[in-house]
Amino acid sequence: MLNPAFEAKELLLNSGTLAEKCMKCGRCSASCPSYGEMDIRPHQFVSYLQRGDAESLLSSTTLWKCLACFACVQRCPRGVAPAQLIEAVRLASIRQQGGDRINPDDIPAEIDNEMPQQLLVAAFRKYKG
């Protein structure tokens, strides 16, 4: 297994945003429509990565509750993009062997007649490596 601190560094790099600018004001979490569903809230997520704790993040529910609505990105007063940090960890998770969160064989049962392609395409992008 890779050194978790090293992994966190990689994740930070792949997020394309600067977590160290965070001043821990919590505005990202206050803006987040999924806040109540997340075990690690957006502002905490930033701190976990700064501390190098990639392992906790990889098993966090937050990865699957973020809607990519960009409210946190819009409202962060320090120009941090928490959604991009979550995305970097999510990518690392679904790219692991066996990391897929969606099985194409299960999809037909979920589809109704009005469901837009956009929904399926987005879900595949978010849940499958």
Next chain:
Amino acid sequence: MVFDYYPGCTLKTKAKELDIYARKAAEKLGFELREFEEWQCCGAVYPMGVDAVAGKTPSVRALKVSQDNGRALVTLCSACHHVLKRVNHKVEEDAALRATLTAYDDELTYDGKTEVLHFLEVLRDKVGFDKLADAVTNPLTGRKIGAYYGCLLLRPGAVMAFDDPENPSIIEDFIKALGATPVKYAMRNECCGGYISLGEPEMSSRMCHKMVDDAKGQGAEELITACPLCAYNVKKQTGDGLPITYFTKILAEALGLDVEGVQPC
């Protein structure tokens, strides 16, 4: 005026209305949407990862064709618009990404200079809402319409540059131009849940209900959107709480165009 037009996957299938009414309206307003001969699905979500280069290539291909054509690229679907606009911006600001794209395929050598416009921006900035108002033959007088912006057109504001991300007015101005009464409500730029509705519809339901209750509370009697996924989630989760249609449908109606025979959204 001729624009390159990127319809995207959903406008060819479940959201045909969004597309058909836009084309008819454009014709009446004196501009043309010229669909690409070939285009690939944008992927529906912006690939945020720095190393997520492959997911950006369908957008780059379309953007490059527009650059070669010397035309602006017009979108209708909020998701397509979001993805294309953000990829364009990223390519323009990121030399390392440009180098990777070129290394990947010479055909992907592109500098991010194409102008990407949403159809609503064409109406506001190229046609003008005053000219649009002049072209209305069937004003929607007395209709109280709430604009549901959702997330993707507005955020992040620094890149999308569509309107004030916290207090937008472009769709309200559009509604006014059609002779109807826009109803502003606080939740109009909140999320519908997006793709979460596939596996966790109860999360989407909560968000859609909050938004619809707010719109209703402010007096809206119907909602309009530019996003097929917003339309789907709102309808599916809130039933007939408030009817929701595509903005292009009320546009076609106000322009006196035949809106019969198109599948409802």
